[in-house]
Amino acid sequence: MHVNATEIYQNSTTEYLNYYGTVNLERDIQKYSKPVICLSGFIGNFLSAAIFLSESQRKTSCSLYLGVRSLSDTGFLISLFFFWLGDMQVNAFKAPGLCQSIIFLSYVCAFLSVWFIVIVTFENYIRICMPFQVNTYCTTRKAKIIIVLFTLISFIIYNFTLWTFTVKIAPSGMSLCLPIQEFNYILQYLYYIDTVVTLVLPTLITIVLMIPITYNLLELLRRQQARLTGKSQQKDRRQSTPQSKVTKLLFSVSLAFILLSLPSHVVRTHLAISSFVALEKIDPLVVSLKYIFETIYYLSFAVNIVIYLTFGDRFRSDFKNKFCSRFSSKKEQASQTTPSVLNADREESNTLLCHANHVTSETHV
Numbered sequence: 001m002h003v004n005a006t007e008i009y010q011n012s013t014t015e016y017l018n019y020y021g022t023v024n025l026e027r028d029i030q031k032y033s034k035p036v037i038c039l040s041g042f043i044g045n046f047l048s049a050a051i052f053l054s055e056s057q058r059k060t061s062c063s064l065y066l067g068v069r070s071l072s073d074t075g076f077l078i079s080l081f082f083f084w085l086g087d088m089q090v091n092a093f094k095a096p097g098l099c100q101s102i103i104f105l106s107y108v109c110a111f112l113s114v115w116f117i118v119i120v121t122f123e124n125y126i127r128i129c130m131p132f133q134v135n136t137y138c139t140t141r142k143a144k145i146i147i148v149l150f151t152l153i154s155f156i157i158y159n160f161t162l163w164t165f166t167v168k169i170a171p172s173g174m175s176l177c178l179p180i181q182e183f184n185y186i187l188q189y190l191y192y193i194d195t196v197v198t199l200v201l202p203t204l205i206t207i208v209l210m211i212p213i214t215y216n217l218l219e220l221l222r223r224q225q226a227r228l229t230g231k232s233q234q235k236d237r238r239q240s241t242p243q244s245k246v247t248k249l250l251f252s253v254s255l256a257f258i259l260l261s262l263p264s265h266v267v268r269t270h271l272a273i274s275s276f277v278a279l280e281k282i283d284p285l286v287v288s289l290k291y292i293f294e295t296i297y298y299l300s301f302a303v304n305i306v307i308y309l310t311f312g313d314r315f316r317s318d319f320k321n322k323f324c325s326r327f328s329s330k331k332e333q334a335s336q337t338t339p340s341v342l343n344a345d346r347e348e349s350n351t352l353l354c355h356a357n358h359v360t361s362e363t364h365v
Contacts, residue, residue, distance in 0.1 A: 061143035199269065
């Protein structure tokens, strides 16, 4: 769910929420968890991008998609952090153009993140259900073209945020990033379109692709079990050893997206329809669930590195070699430096002592 789209909806339902007043706890939990999510997400996504876009991994298409997705997740968390500053009464939108840039960033990055998940799921579908087409579709050249194409599409679709939002000064002196009033009617419909483009359509496509993927993975596990018990023929050996390491990671990424995002998407779609049909009939419980599931949705932009480390064997190996080994080598080097210094001091002391003894013997002679 886009931060700015949420704010638009909240502006249109302020009186309703104030009337019921039952979402204070959920709203406070979300407000104080945002900086933790943003900080952990910044670190995790930076490390993930460094691994996926490294020389050893960027030779595969899925690594390019996941690396760029890490960057787009970071962009979304940057916009989320700025809106959190607004929640904390920090005047974060005083700089000219910052308001429009942050809104634009939130839309574009959310669009790219969700569609890269769809692309990764489709690539996993090809690897599992159409293995002979992997070399045709899953190439780095095609991945680079798709990344550039979707980035351009997001710029074209969401350029309206650059001229439909402005900074308004509140009575308290705060600079608020709000829609220009004359565009409110247009933005409401654009909000519904955005719900379809970045929530409904990607979620449906991902779920539809996950059904045959899951079926084929279960069938694969069944064949593997049969082979291990001696009931499988030699011809099944090839089918029992596909690119399991890659498919396991991609399957986990797609499944995590569904589990973390689907509840928020369902509630948001329900609220969008309710606000369009009859705003006064919205259940306060649904609004409370909105804040809870929205917080879980924000986590989906920050916990990806946990998924990569858990299910990505190659990612975990490269991560250890790139970061953990450097830390351990520096620690080992420091530990080796201390004895060396002590040995040097000891040798120097022995040399001085021998020299003193030699001088003493010469004096006696």
